[in-house]
Amino acid sequence: MKKFKTLLLISVIALLLINDAKAQSNLITNVLNRKTISLNGTWQYIIDPYETGFYDYRREERNANDREAYWNTDKFDNKTDRKEFGFIDKYAIKVPGDWNSQDEKFVYYEGTVWYKKSFDVDLATSNERVFLHFGAVNYKADVYLNGKKLGMHKGGFTAFNFEIPKTLLKAKDNFLVVKVDNKRSIDEIPTINTDWWNYGGITRDVNLVFVPQNFVQDYSVQLAKGSYAGKFKTIEGWIKLNTKGQENVWLEIPELKIKQELTINGDSVAFSVKSSSLQLWSSKTPKLYQVIIRTKNEKIIDKIGFRNIEIQGGKLILNGKPVFLRGISVHEEIPNDVRRAYSYKDAQHLLGQAKELNANMVRLAHYPHNEYMTRAADSLGIMVWSEIPVYWTIDFKSEEVLAKAKTQLEEMITRDRNRASIIIWSVGNETPVNKERTLFMSRLVKKVKEMDQSRIVAAALESFGIQGVQTIEDPLGEFTDIVAVNQYIGWYGGLPDNSRKVSWATKYDKPLFFSETGAEGFSGLHADSLTRFSEEFQEWYYKEQVGMFKRMPANFAGLSPWILNDFRSPRRNHPVYQEGWNNKGLFDHNGKKKKAFYVLKAYYDEMEKLYDK
Template sequence: MKTIKISLILSVVLLTVFNNLKAQTNLIHNVLNRKNISLNGTWQYIIDPYETGFYDYRREERKENDREAYWNTEKFDNKTDKKEFGFTDKYSIKVPGDWNSQADKFLYYEGSVWYKRTFDIDLSKTNERIFLHFGAVNYQADVYLNGKKLGVHKGGFTAFNYEIPVSILKAKENLLVVKVDNKRALDEIPTINTDWWNYGGITRDVNLVFVPQTFVQTYSISLAKGSHVAKSKTIEGWIKLNQKANENVTLEIPELKIKQVLKIDGDSIAFSVKTSAVQLWSTKSPKLYQVNISTNAEKITDKIGFRNVEVLDGKLMLNGKQIFLRGISVHEEIPNEIRRAYSAKDAQHLLGQAKELNANMVRLAHYPHNEHMTRAADSLGLFVWSEIPVYWTIDFSSNEVLAKAKTQLEEMISRDRNRASIIIWSVGNETPVTEARTLFMSKLVAKTKELDQSRIVAAALESFGIQGVQTVEDPLGAFTDIVAVNQYIGWYGGLPDNSRKVSWATKYNKPLFFSETGAEGFSGLRADSLTRFSEEFQEWYYKEQVGMFKRMPANFAGLSPWILNDFRSPRRNHPTLQEGWNNKGLFDHDGKKKLAFYVLKAYYDEMEKKFDK
């Protein structure tokens, strides 16, 4: 047996992390591996563009006992009753799923839709606490159960839950109603204008989660920063209960023969474990270990990989070795079905396409993707860039908007902090350079580092030059760990061969990364390379870009071109070549590879040989 030395620590840094978690004391993590009942399936709906079920005719929110409120549980049995709404199987919708793809009348709909279903529950187990957990709802969710409002959540791509008071539950026919509103607004995250489809609905899993009175709410388990170089490596982290308790928690990693009983006096405990047996996670060998966390009342399991990512001397390093990110940007969308991706099967499909390209990294743009994606990336050995939708022209002067951005940042990091695949947290995309914006974004960078010091922090900057030396000197680059920039030389300016006239530099001694580059190619449009929108033009674009990549400075750390698949966007309105689609994908609407795919794959094959010897 390997010698294992175990010690307990509770540093100022970890205390800070615990304090930062207080804003989410009600959010349960690792729901997939807890006792739960799925509420996925067929729900009934009412389209409510005037929000009649929520507001009365004076535009005041309806009261709990208002018979015209769409969450009301009263029965209308008298023939003289006036009732102007009702749920019926005639209007049914699948959950999880966006509404846009489920009926033609929803295609461009933005507004409120009421969702309703009922469920039964065994009330004999009164010792358990019950939570209603949503993987995501776009954008605002007002949640009601048996006529009582449980709460409101804003943010279309992060999880939330509410504890259900046992007093309002019934054994049969519990009425669950959710008002979903996907209208865009200037003071929301994202703001009113984006370049992707605003899919509305309950887009991710819904579960009832059962936990004991005192339970493990969340935890962080990772390789200690810098310990990858030591003979005896350190696994460290913390475990947080939902409330203060005097209780033992057992941490176990069976394959490493680690088992330690931790005494919690309060709500949190930090730990540090030394072992020489751990195999480090990498894209070539994505080793995951089963981790068990148990109390007298529950046992939680997870699959966790251990690795170290850092920036050293302007280079991006994994486990002490320089890496090159052969990336691709991905939207959470299944093009051939024109819908949001949401399932484990969808994740395997999208990430499988990335693997076909010989990518070792995916940029999950422009919002946190579903948990199946990050867990699949763990097992497939793909690096992940995960991002919040601070996008383009939000109100950078608003403290309220900043608070919303921080909330989404915290929710993203909290859910996925134990995923080895995630090496980059991104705080935004293509934000305009102003003093207010840089202050706003720098606060998000600082918040990210408060919550997680084990990963790289980035933001996708912009470059518009098409010739000469392009020096990236955006002031936000002083705060991020890498300098990531979106450039479209030859698509949004000039022609692809303008890339031959460009060289790159940055004022910061940090890795330089192209977070986007690309050109549209309409699948099946075959012409000469000068015909814009043809597959040949897109192919030429990538050939010229690859030539430029090969002339990049030594701190060039990789790229994530835009994008894996064609995707829906209302901004793209050419009547024959777009029709509401952004066609920059390397795969077309039906999953067919375009000519440009093979150009990028050949380059990635070459870079794999160079860096993965």
């Protein structure tokens, strides 16, 4: 009885925390399907490495009336005015996009760039509220409209928005300025040291979003956990309005003949509906349903799939059947153009490459990718691991850094909680094993479970052994749902055939997943298999790894090798075989398949047949 009361108390506390987490975020979801005006296109810019437009010569932040503040108008009132800055078309840049790929002078630049966009807006619909929404800005964004600060956001890979006061918005000649700062810092997420290119800029879409006075800010529509068997399946969730009050809201799924009227008292309402004809989402059948949420003043349409992912007996179970994750890790980069990926076309290209490999899963490394990526994965039936950039050695003792990590988790989950493709939320990658780190990371795991109990929680751990029994006993494995580990036997230790001397075990009765493995292969360099950096060495590495995969214990649930494409990294400085590139890709800089691609694809073809029996 005491145990039952304890479990009941834990459940009640969890529900309260879920409600708290739901209420904290002010992010508007499903912006792609709302009334918007795009502010994408050409913006003017000023490079400001000394941050002159933000600080005066005493290093004090300029005040709102300072004529030398770059967010104030740069127009002259008369010929005696002294102005030492200005935005002109000579200095123009494309949004969305990183600045590094748009002009040679930006390639290695880390610092402040001011962006400016002028726009007009039809204010005839004066009863609507207007929000300024950014898909992402790397890393810190200070946003000003017509000389007034709307707000500040930190985090280079998550969406954010600010409401625009109606008294501030004009019909003509609005003056939007964004101070973008991508400098790395020891107390940020990620920290100073990473193994990818620090692309700066307004890297994702910018939109004005128009909504009624009381609007649907967020919602969750998912298959109830465990509801995948039997004739009737349960869809459950909640709908949250922006302000409190009493209002009716309708949930409709026309194809399932579901139409339910709900009454909101406060700001949110929960619902539960049953269907006897629901088709589950899977990699083979990525079925999406049109879901409509409607109030008297608003109609929101989304496409949502319904599936169940869980752990049973040390195995990963999708819709009641064991699933093997034929994965690949992916950076948000188009190597052919040496730039950050930013469009739906880019997402289709990257996921199309994954499909060529016969992958059914991608690990989005090492940060949340564009919303186009997760929506494309929904349509293509590709399962997704989505991760925040708690990477390597951040300050695990800092409550401030923990708060930043939690905010990025919240923003990631809030945007994508209705994407069926996402089966794993990850709280970080390759973090060092110590008491402070384990506490820090376990608190992130707890945060995920407070917000979403319908998915698996993971973190990419590390293994450095190259022979004998490799027992994964990282204490963080106690908190995650699967034991995911990065191993590079034969690249960062020994030779590829060392994998013949290795066997694997875990301290925890959970699925084992290789979140990374790989070796560099310089495209076009052909030699014997012992020549490191050659395509033949990379091919040998994968052959030996595949041999090891076939000897794995029964709880082996899959892998996401490192990586789909070669990508840019300042850490990689071999003057012949790297020159600022990490060449572990199965596709090279120009989209050509390397020899190792075919080794992994053959293994994935074999595993597909085995699990489709």
